[in-house]
Amino acid sequence: MNIDKKITDDLVANDISFVTTVPCKQLAGVIDEIDAREDIFHIPSNKEDEGMGLCAGAWMGGKRPAIIMQNTAIGVTINTLATLIQYYRMPLPMLISYRGELREPVACQVEMAVHTKALLAQMNIPTYHFHHQADVEELDAILKYTFMCNKPVAILTDANFWGGYGDQ
Amino acid sequence: MIRSEILKEIAPILRDQLVVCNIGIPSQELHAIDDQPTNFYMLGTMGLASSIGLGLALSQPKAVIVIDGDGSILTNLGTLPTIANNVADNYILLIVDNGSYGSTGDQPTYAGKKTSLAAVAQACGCENVVECQAEDTGAALQAALDSGQMTIIVSKCESGNAKMPVITMDPVVIRDRFMKAVQAS
Numbered sequence: 381m382n383i384d385k386k387i388t389d390d391l392v393a394n395d396i397s398f399v400t401t402v403p404c405k406q407l408a409g410v411i412d413e414i415d416a417r418e419d420i421f422h423i424p425s426n427k428e429d430e431g432m433g434l435c436a437g438a439w440m441g442g443k444r445p446a447i448i449m450q451n452t453a454i455g456v457t458i459n460t461l462a463t464l465i466q467y468y469r470m471p472l473p474m475l476i477s478y479r480g481e482l483r484e485p486v487a488c489q490v491e492m493a494v495h496t497k498a499l500l501a502q503m504n505i506p507t508y509h510f511h512h513q514a515d516v517e518e519l520d521a522i523l524k525y526t527f528m529c530n531k532p533v534a535i536l537t538d539a540n541f542w543g544g545y546g547d548q
Numbered sequence: 549m550i551r552s553e554i555l556k557e558i559a560p561i562l563r564d565q566l567v568v569c570n571i572g573i574p575s576q577e578l579h580a581i582d583d584q585p586t587n588f589y590m591l592g593t594m595g596l597a598s599s600i601g602l603g604l605a606l607s608q609p610k611a612v613i614v615i616d617g618d619g620s621i622l623t624n625l626g627t628l629p630t631i632a633n634n635v636a637d638n639y640i641l642l643i644v645d646n647g648s649y650g651s652t653g654d655q656p657t658y659a660g661k662k663t664s665l666a667a668v669a670q671a672c673g674c675e676n677v678v679e680c681q682a683e684d685t686g687a688a689l690q691a692a693l694d695s696g697q698m699t700i701i702v703s704k705c706e707s708g709n710a711k712m713p714v715i716t717m718d719p720v721v722i723r724d725r726f727m728k729a730v731q732a733s
Binding site for chain 2: 398421423424425426427429430431432433434435436437438439440441442443445459460462463464467468469470
């Protein structure tokens with residue numbers, strides 16, 4: 381199974397046509413795939429809170445958005461999640477590279493990894509953790525759930541899910 | 549001229565357009581001067597008006613006017629390269645540049661000192677950047693609408709705020725009526 385293609389297919393099947401990204405090495409393949417798809421307008425952002433602003437505007441303009449980013453971005457976007465996405469009740473699937481988990485080679489990444497789920501729980505953000513490749517089968521249902529409830533939803537994807545980082 | 553005087557003057561131009569308005573006193577002033585369902589008021593999230601407006605402009609055909617401030621642009625300076633590289637000709641960014649953080653007590657911003665936001669926007673790759681005096685804002689805004697080209701307007705004005713009530717409308721109501729206005733033909 382090509383995970384990058386499967387994820388992008390699920391986005392398109394759920395009518396997601398506006399995707400903003402802040403890169404991560406683990407996400408490079410899916411970002412390339414999204415960039416190549418005609419059904420998706422890909423707009424890279426310079427910071428994740430800026431990206432959430434773009435997504436909020438796109439949704440109000442009638443497009444279904446998504447953001448792709450690292451878990452370090454949770455530290456950047458707490459205010460935006462609370463006062464924009466949640467306060468105005470907007471849907472936002474967040475496909476997140478979960479750095480600092482098993483098979484992580486960079487020690488500093490662990491420092492945000494240990495806070496990631498606690499912060500998401502504190503924000504009452506529905507959170508799913510993809511650890512094995514087969515977990516991607518739930519993505520379609522998670523996307524439907526996100527646009528059903530109009531909430532930000534986190535999909536954490538760790539190094540094991542992506543087939544290792546730095547040891548492959 | 550201060551921001552609220554500019555808003556009063558351009559209210560007839562704004563009335564028929566989709567407007568995304570910056571957090572704090574700018575939204576309170578616009579709300580008090582001419583509340584419209586086509587106005588999206590930011591109640592929080594400093595800095596993101598220009599990004600929300602760009603996402604909106606890229607996703608539907610109607611013109612979008614963002615009323616932003618120099619302080620908010622400085623907060624989210626990364627917005628200017630994104631705007632420059634994703635041209636939406638239905639997008640107008642009006643930066644009311646009064647050289648101060650008006651909503652928090654008029655503390656000076658760097659835009660009121662050595663930093664030129666018009667020059668920054670140009671350096672970021674924005675192609676139509678207009679700097680004008682406060683009195684000429686209406687003419688610059690109308691010209692930008694008529695041009696059908698993405699335009700950044702930096703309107704240099706005096707620091708100061710009008711005394712307006714806080715917006716008590718529920719955010720979901722603001723958002724819902726705005727989305728209905730976006731969809732209306």
